[in-house]
Amino acid sequence: MDGREELVLRLAAKRRAKLELSDSGYAELLLAVREDPERFMEDGSDEAFAVVARAVAALDEAREGDDLLDDGEFFSQRAKRMEHLGDECVRALALDPHCTEAQLLLALAQDTDPDLQLNALLAIDKDATRRLGPVTQAAGADAWSDVFARGRLRVKAAIARTCLDSARYRMADSVARQVTAATHADPLGARHTSALALARLEDEAALDALEASFGRRGDSWTQLARLILFYKLGRMGAVRRALKGLDTLCEGGVYALLRPVMVDTYLPDRPAATPYSFEEVTLAVHEADPIVVDVPDLVTWVQDQPGMVQSARAFADNSGLEW
Numbered sequence: 001m002d003g004r005e006e007l008v009l010r011l012a013a014k015r016r017a018k019l020e021l022s023d024s025g026y027a028e029l030l031l032a033v034r035e036d037p038e039r040f041m042e043d044g045s046d047e048a049f050a051v052v053a054r055a056v057a058a059l060d061e062a063r064e065g066d067d068l069l070d071d072g073e074f075f076s077q078r079a080k081r082m083e084h085l086g087d088e089c090v091r092a093l094a095l096d097p098h099c100t101e102a103q104l105l106l107a108l109a110q111d112t113d114p115d116l117q118l119n120a121l122l123a124i125d126k127d128a129t130r131r132l133g134p135v136t137q138a139a140g141a142d143a144w145s146d147v148f149a150r151g152r153l154r155v156k157a158a159i160a161r162t163c164l165d166s167a168r169y170r171m172a173d174s175v176a177r178q179v180t181a182a183t184h185a186d187p188l189g190a191r192h193t194s195a196l197a198l199a200r201l202e203d204e205a206a207l208d209a210l211e212a213s214f215g216r217r218g219d220s221w222t223q224l225a226r227l228i229l230f231y232k233l234g235r236m237g238a239v240r241r242a243l244k245g246l247d248t249l250c251e252g253g254v255y256a257l258l259r260p261v262m263v264d265t266y267l268p269d270r271p272a273a274t275p276y277s278f279e280e281v282t283l284a285v286h287e288a289d290p291i292v293v294d295v296p297d298l299v300t301w302v303q304d305q306p307g308m309v310q311s312a313r314a315f316a317d318n319s320g321l322e323w
Contacts, residue, residue, distance in 0.1 A: 001154075001269045003053025008033050009147040010049060011040040048096035052105065055088035059267060066264075078264065085109045085267065100128055100151030104158060104268050111265070114166035121159045128152050135182050143182035153179055154268050157188040161266070164193055165290055173197040173206075186214070189270050192221035192287065199225035200291045202232050219275045220250050220284035224257075228291055231298050243302060247311050252278040252319065255312040256285045257292075257302060259323070278319070 012033045016026045033040050041047055062081055066074055089106035092099050107120040135149050135156075143149050156179050163172035172193055179190035191214055198207040207229060211222060223246045230239035246253040256278065263286035273280035285292075292298055302308055316323040 001056050003049075003056045004037070006147055006150065007037055007046075007049055007053045011037055011042075011046060013147060014042065014046075015040060044095040045099065048092040048099040048102060051088055051092040051095065052099065052101045055085055055092075055105070056267065059085055063264070082109045082111060098128075098131065100124065100155060101268065104151065104155050108158065108265055108267055114162050118159065118162045118166060118168075121155060121162060125152070125155050125159060128155070135178075142185055144185060144187055149182075153183060153188060157190050157193070158266075158268065160190055160193040161287065164197055164287065167290060167294070169197040169200045173201070189221075192219070192270075192284070195221045195225040196228070196284075196288050196291060199229040199232070200294070202229060204229060204233065217275075218249070220246075220253065220281040221287075223250055223253065224281075224284045224288050228288065228295065228298070231301065232295060240305070243305060243308070246281075247308065250276050250278075250281040252312075252315040253281045254302065254308050255315045255321070256281045258299065258309070258312050259316070259321075260285050260289060 008030070012026065012030045015021075015029060015033070019025070019029075021029060037050070041050065059081055062077070066077075069077060086106055086109045089102040089109065092102035093106070096102075103124045104121070107117060107124065110117070110120070112120070132152075135143055135152050143153060156175055160172050160176035160179065163169070163175060176190040176193040176197070179188060180186050180194070191210060194210055195207060198210065207225060223242065226242040227239060227246055230236075230242050243254075246257070250256070261282060263283060270283060271279070273283060313323050315321070
């Protein structure tokens with residue numbers, strides 16, 4: 001989440017509507033707002049979003065040194081960051097009780113049990129829908145282009161991921177599809193949640209249709225979903241091909257599966273990663289963890305396949321990682 005840029009877009013959109021500016025006038029306004037957003041803030045909702053934007057930027061900056069910390073230092077620093085983020089969200093909500101981004105971040109920062117987190121997220125979504133109606137988009141437009149709708153789309157994406165974490169696979173797919181129906185560009189990656197959920201549900205037809213609807217753009221989630229799906233279906237020829245794809249297409253794919261690492265909470269968005277990179281496959285394995293745990297023989301089977309442990313070891317050695 002680029003909070004400052006979204007603040008700029010929100011302020012510019014409000015001022016454009018008020019002044020009824022042309023496209024050229026809006027372009028000039030946007031430059032002015034980007035230069036000094038503070039000058040264009042009008043009310044508590046603007047101030048609240050500014051607080052959230054600064055809090056997210058500070059959090060991202062603080063996380064940059066995490067790789068240098070040992071486990072004890074990391075969890076100590078993380079607890080302090082979560083507490084500070086929660087405090088900033090409370091401050092934002094004092095300025096605007098309906099600031100969706102602050103509500104979302106506060107819920108995520110609590111680090112609660114998935115069931116409790118899901119209840120909190122559903123309450124945020126229900127309240128926003130009651131006040132504003134469902135998220136909609138103009139004909140031919142993408143809901144993401146409405147900067148004021150982004151917070152609500154983020155809430156739905158978080159609901160879908162939390163459903164996956166709590167083994168509500170059909171609901172995870174259903175809510176994720178609400179996001180992709182509103183914004184087919186899918187900047188939040190809700191299709192990844194759908195892919196994993198459909199793999200766990202053994203719904204090959206729906207997974208294939210999902211991939212087709214996004215132009216079969218491959219990524220680590222696609223490879224992992226196929227591996228899980230075909231293993232659960234007992235299609236051993238297909239699952240061996242899927243495993244080979246994970247190994248050859250995803251940088252360190254088998255290593256990530258056999259040696260999963262801790263991934264911090266998405267606050268609020270999934271980190272950006274290059275398709276098939278080690279960073280991406282690490283995120284995919286992290287999100288698939290509840291499913292992999294539910295299919296315990298999968299990891300053992302992968303370890304027993306010729307060359308897989310050797311490939312994972314080689315990646316670890318070449319990358320300076322522990323085995």
